[in-house]
Amino acid sequence: MKQTLRKQTLHYGSAFITLVLLGMIAASVVVAYLHQRATEPPTTPIASSSQQDIDQKRPINGVNILYYRPQLDQDVQTYTSEFVARIAQFGTTDAAIAIPLFMNSNESTTVSTTNDTPSIEEITLLIEALLAADIKPSIKPLVDGTDPDTFERQAITPTDIDAWFASYYGAITPYLELSEQYDLTSFVLGVELSSLQRYGFKWTNLITQARSNYNGAITYAMNWDATDTLPFIDDLDFIGVDAYYPYEGEIENSPIKAFWNKTFDDLGAYLDDPGFIVHEYGIPSEVGAEKNPWSAIGTNSVAEWLQEAWLRAGCDVIHTRTRGGYIWAVYFGTDLNQTREDQKGYNILGKPNVENTVRDCFGWY
Numbered sequence: 478m479k480q481t482l483r484k485q486t487l488h489y490g491s492a493f494i495t496l497v498l499l500g501m502i503a504a505s506v507v508v509a510y511l512h513q514r515a516t517e518p519p520t521t522p523i524a525s526s527s528q529q530d531i532d533q534k535r536p537i538n539g540v541n542i543l544y545y546r547p548q549l550d551q552d553v554q555t556y557t558s559e560f561v562a563r564i565a566q567f568g569t570t571d572a573a574i575a576i577p578l579f580m581n582s583n584e585s586t587t588v589s590t591t592n593d594t595p596s597i598e599e600i601t602l603l604i605e606a607l608l609a610a611d612i613k614p615s616i617k618p619l620v621d622g623t624d625p626d627t628f629e630r631q632a633i634t635p636t637d638i639d640a641w642f643a644s645y646y647g648a649i650t651p652y653l654e655l656s657e658q659y660d661l662t663s664f665v666l667g668v669e670l671s672s673l674q675r676y677g678f679k680w681t682n683l684i685t686q687a688r689s690n691y692n693g694a695i696t697y698a699m700n701w702d703a704t705d706t707l708p709f710i711d712d713l714d715f716i717g718v719d720a721y722y723p724y725e726g727e728i729e730n731s732p733i734k735a736f737w738n739k740t741f742d743d744l745g746a747y748l749d750d751p752g753f754i755v756h757e758y759g760i761p762s763e764v765g766a767e768k769n770p771w772s773a774i775g776t777n778s779v780a781e782w783l784q785e786a787w788l789r790a791g792c793d794v795i796h797t798r799t800r801g802g803y804i805w806a807v808y809f810g811t812d813l814n815q816t817r818e819d820q821k822g823y824n825i826l827g828k829p830n831v832e833n834t835v836r837d838c839f840g841w842y
Contacts, residue, residue: 536800536801537754537800538567538570539569539802540573541804541806541807542564542603543806543809544576544809546593546595559813565610566836569839570612570801570839572607573615573616573665576616577621579591579593579622582622582627582628583629586635588641597655615663616664617698619668631670632671652664660693663695664691664696666684666687666697669698671699680709684709684712696713696714697717699718701718701720701722715750715752718755719805721758723769724770733790734794737790737791738794741798752800753799753800757804757805758788758792758802758805759805763778773821779819792838792839796838804835808826811824
């Protein structure tokens, strides 16, 4: 009897040890998977099932409205109406309102508004004017630096990542609530935050928080050189890219359309997603800007022809290869009565040939 009991005890002891070992193995597998989920680039960049709710047949003839609070010579409501009437003349269907939020440095853990950020009341006026003009607005918070000479949006490295995401969520919450209030169709949760994309769980949590304030589609704008690491892609409703691809070689009298097609070939599986869009495409009207279209040089001569040719070719390819995109940019506060052919920046307003090019393109699609 004692021998039998001892055998049973040994048997149960062995079984218990086996269960413990199996549990430890299972736990290590889970940990390894979770680490991989947080850091591994997507192998099949297909958006979530809510993608079916997106109108994939409707082309997006969009513009980005950069809204730094301007000093206006007239009341903001009158100017807003005139501004929207101007961009409506292009045949614009969609407008992304880029609202600046600020960090003091790349290492800061705080994201906040400043006097350059428009108020909720000012943004509301713009949303209502866009809706009245049958233009679909969306909001895209744009993280900038209080010192633009030292800040780089794509290289943010906060000293406390948890504190940064908590601050960022707090900063964008009023815009999520405003988007919900006006039933806007989409919200751009982040723009070119390349160094932060690897924090998959942080983004998944942020998306969950955002959905508690807003029931529309949530998207993210990847920078052109940071499309390989997006572990939270399945939590988004659709995805897009800021297409500031550099042009190599001599551009004048060159087939720019072929260049645009090549850049889209390199996007690979992203183009299999029928909801994929181009969140930004544009270039300064300055000689040599094609080498780094993401940044104005500022010292070269004016080249309106370059901006015109770049947008014409880009618009055509973007609408052929995707469901559309948003030109960068029109600047809220621009003097609508001024011709700006001598200006080198991205702003298309006041440049007659560029405006006609945009009008033609939007008319084609």
